[in-house]
Amino acid sequence: MPRSWHSADGLEMCRLIFLFFTFAVFWSFSRAQGVKHLMRQLTYCHIEMMDAGFELEFDGEELWHVDPNDYTAKQRLPEFAGDWTLDRNLPSLAHLSIGTCFYNIPRCITGEKNPPESIVPPSTQLYTKSDVKLGVENTLICSVTNFHPPPVNVSWTRNGELVSEQDVSETQYYSNPDFSFRLFSYLNFRPEQGDIYTCSVRHRGLERDITRFWEVDVPEDSQEVETAVLVIGILVGFLGFVVGIFIIVMSKMELRAV
Template sequence: MQHDEGPVPGKHLLRFLTFCQKDVAGDGQYDIEYDSDQLLYVDPITYRAVPRLPEFAEQWIPDPGLAKDTYVSLGTCKYNIPRAIKGENSPPEAIVIPTSLIYPKQDMEIGVPNTLICFVNDFHPPVVDITWTRNGQFVDQSEVSQTQYYSNSDFSFRTSSYLNFTPQENDIYSCSVGHISLQAPLTRFWEVEVHTDHQTVATAVCVCGVILGLIGVVTGLWFIMKANKYHWV
């Protein structure tokens, strides 16, 4: 269920999004988005508003009635699912395969704490299981956090999983995504690569060697042409 208040002057879009799923216990989400960026979501258990970016929390004061609105909206969503299915003659659920991408949050330096991001996009329904490994071993879940599900304009969803890590040479990380559309998890790998001074010097020497070789060839051809010129004269 989605309510759009826009577009408004300046072509900005404020959207209140409610979604729930049939036969999924404890499932449901209510959030407020502005120009496709989530401002906040309401925890479906505690009904407390959680800002997407805590540093901007003071700039967005939730309506005191937001908890009640969420309770009513999620309840209405659950109530309407079987009736909507019956009214539409039990249409098949849209199943869309996710895509994923893994990358570091900041420029990488060996031994400097960083964050790996596994961005999962374009999937439906909005339930994915994301797991991380380091050198083939599952990482401690205390190092991992995940965003809420964000909606795309085509009603598919996206989410991001964050892994705090300290890069070490030759470490290999993987992010695996499980989804109802997949027969096997979708897995991406990311390896810590180090470009040392030795590699830089070796590359420079190689390039210089090639350049000197080309200069030698050109010089040789010049002398041959010069000799032929005098020979014919």
């Protein structure tokens, strides 16, 4: 990012981390059903860590975000790529918007005489995407919600050991109507009896990390019951087939006798 976006004097005076939001809110109405929708543009910047973000949201779901490292636009939900056409000016708009954020924040801080920063710690939950079956691939979801400001750091362990980064993915920072943020971290895993997973979240509003535990605990009798039900179902089906054939044969024999 060009240095002309930054103010050295403003950055030296900045002792706290501030965020700048630029919201462009558009309401559209479905002609067919009269349903109200919300499209929102979000820009934020992190002064001390020199971090920033830019994204477009539709009804609370991300459509596109622009990577501030190389200013390339990336789609969160590629399966809907055919329904949304990327504006070629989006990367340029993101560059301008993020630059304006970095330029204006130090001046706003000075103009407002160093107002106190709003710091809100996150809430977290840990749950699975699907019902758990031993040996069947699943996804653990760690939701981090209602925090301000970014960033948050999420780490995963399995039985006390850090998991491979290849098995972990994260969303961008989603915005909430009250200017707080939410983020989701995903861990792909194969449940094995007794395994213990943790999701730890770090944020500057927390005195210590929040750690959620999740243990693979599938009762063995439930597996046996499922197997027994499957076997019984197969036997009942086979028995019904045999009885049906027997009835058909007997009916034909009776007709011939008549």
